[in-house]
Amino acid sequence: MQIDRHCDFHMHTSYSDGTGSIEDMTEAAISVGLRQITITDHMPLPFATYYAMEREQIQTYRREISAAQRRYSNRLQIKMGLEMEYIETISPWIEEICGLGWDSLICSIHYLPGDGQMRLVNGSLTEFNALYELHGRDGHKLCRTYYETLQAGYATGLFNIAGHLDVINKYNSANIYFDEDSTWYRSLVDDTLESIKQQGMSLEINTGGFNHPKSQQYPNRWIIDRALAKRIPLVLSSDAHNPQSVGQHFNTTGSW
Ligand SMILES: [Zn+2]
Numbered sequence: 001m002q003i004d005r006h007c008d009f010h011m012h013t014s015y016s017d018g019t020g021s022i023e024d025m026t027e028a029a030i031s032v033g034l035r036q037i038t039i040t041d042h043m044p045l046p047f048a049t050y051y052a053m054e055r056e057q058i059q060t061y062r063r064e065i066s067a068a069q070r071r072y073s074n075r076l077q078i079k080m081g082l083e084m085e086y087i088e089t090i091s092p093w094i095e096e097i098c099g100l101g102w103d104s105l106i107c108s109i110h111y112l113p114g115d116g117q118m119r120l121v122n123g124s125l126t127e128f129n130a131l132y133e134l135h136g137r138d139g140h141k142l143c144r145t146y147y148e149t150l151q152a153g154y155a156t157g158l159f160n161i162a163g164h165l166d167v168i169n170k171y172n173s174a175n176i177y178f179d180e181d182s183t184w185y186r187s188l189v190d191d192t193l194e195s196i197k198q199q200g201m202s203l204e205i206n207t208g209g210f211n212h213p214k215s216q217q218y219p220n221r222w223i224i225d226r227a228l229a230k231r232i233p234l235v236l237s238s239d240a241h242n243p244q245s246v247g248q249h250f251n252t253t254g255s256w
């Protein structure tokens with residue numbers, strides 16, 4: 001399958017934790033030769049975070065994207081999206097936001113519940129270690145929680161792209177927390193790919209991972225091969241948080 005390297009399906013602006021405006025990201029995309037981008041800021045959340053969009057900003061965000069769509073219509077296709085969070089306890093909140101109508105909604109997990117509070121899977125190493133401790137230093141248990149939550153998110157049918165699928169491995173260099181070659185891990189991933197397929201979703205190749213400790217895209221190459229075998233559509237995502245990162249590593253990411 002040929003992946004379109006001229007489309008970037010995932011990026012953040014200053015509406016959430018990015019540093020560029022919608023216009024900055026658009027100009028950057030044009031300058032690196034892209035034909036289409038999707039603006040996907042982090043959805044608002046009903047609790048305090050350092051990265052999510054404010055709930056009151058969502059209509060302004062939508063209007064600003066619409067204005068950019070019109071202004072750049074003959075130079076770049078701009079899609080309106082969000083990077084969603086799947087947290088079962090806030091399902092009505094999530095459904096309401098999805099109901100506003102979007103071109104694209106990425107389903108990602110950043111937070112898992114633990115110890116009465118939400119903890120980031122892909123935040124700092126300290127935070128990941130806290131989550132690991134809360135799962136009894138049991139990597140299998142932690143991965144099961146993560147992938148089963150993802151599967152539950154996909155099963156809602158609300159989303160169309162699976163975001164940074166194996167970001168749980170951000171700090172797992174040399175398999176120090178869990179063995180990604182084990183049968184149990186591969187089977188969790190396989191079940192997760194199966195739910196992506198069942199929902200008719202696409203899987204993103206997230207090149208933002210090249211800036212993380214393992215210096216590689218999410219997901220791992222073997223997962224991409226499994227997705228290809230299952231005929232799951234692939235899309236490229238820079239997960240850019242600044243204009244310089246739009247379309248980053250799109251030409252260095254292998255032969256898919
Ligand atoms: Zn994310």
Ligand SMILES: [Zn+2]
Nearest residue numbers: 010012083239
């Ligand atoms: Zn993102």
